[in-house]
Structure formats: C-alpha cells, structure tokens
Amino acid sequence: MTEMADWNTQVIEEFRANKGELSGQFAGAPVALLHHVGRKSGKQFLAPTMFLADESDPRAIYVFASKAGAPTNPEWYYNITTAGTTSVEIGAETYQVTAEEVTGAERDRIYAEQAKRFPGFGEYAEKTEGIRTIPVLKLTRAN
Helix, strand or coil: CHHHHHHHHHHHHHHCCCCCCCCCCCCCCCEEEEEEEEECCCCEEEEEEEECCCCCCCCEEEECCCCCCCCCHHHHHHHHHCEEEEEEEEEEEEEEEEEEEECCHHHHHHHHHHHHEEEEHHHHHHHHHCCCCEEEEEEEEEC
16 A cells, blocks of 8 residues: 555544544544545545535535645546545535535635635645646535
8 A cells, every 4th residue: 555545544544433533633623534436447435635614505515636735636536526426424424415616716715715724725725836726626415
C-alpha cells in the first residue's frame, strides 16, 4: 500500500470505531467518508474528506477536491462527477446523495467559507493557484 492509502485506512478505521469522531489534526472537524466506484476499474473506494454543511439546506453538504493542494484533482472527484451519485458516511449514518459541481461566484463563496473555518484550505488554494481551481461538489441527500 502507498503511504496515502495507509493514512486513509487509519483515518477510516478511527472514523468507524468512533462514529465519525477523529483525533489529531481532524479533532472536532466535520469529516465524511465518500464511497465511490472507480470509473475505469469498477472497484469500490472510500475517501475521507472534510465537509461544510449547507446553512440553508440540511440535506446538503459541500466537499472540496483539494488533494492537499496537489496539482491534480483526486480520483474520487472524477469518479463521483462521472457517476452523479454516491453515498456518504457521516457519524454512524450512511446514505445516498446526488452530486453536482458548484462553479463561479457560488463556488468561490463556499470555498472562502471553508478556508475561513479551516485555514489549511486557503493554503491548498495558494498551492494550486495558476494550476487548477479546487472543485467544490454539493452532495444532496437522495429521498
């Protein structure tokens, strides 16, 4: 396994053992596990990611394809946008969501709010400036 896969596995195990509560750098942060299917491989994957709850729609959250400021988007972003649907785990609950990319001024507003709450996201945007704009996905609970 790669170093990143090992790290993700540790986060996922702690998340599930503690019903979504994490320690260390994620203590108190809102974290979801994104389930996604490889668009090429068909394999099932999990990606832990921080999220921002939508203040006006309790059924929706926003996730950020930051990849810690890497020059490329994470694979989960492509898998989820290709599928248009996925499921998420938040706390001890798993549910289906639809996914849509947020763009323009709305994307910028949401990303700025996340960076205000968690300054590391501002650092990720600085790392990717001129290379890529970090995508924001709105995940809305399916009925």
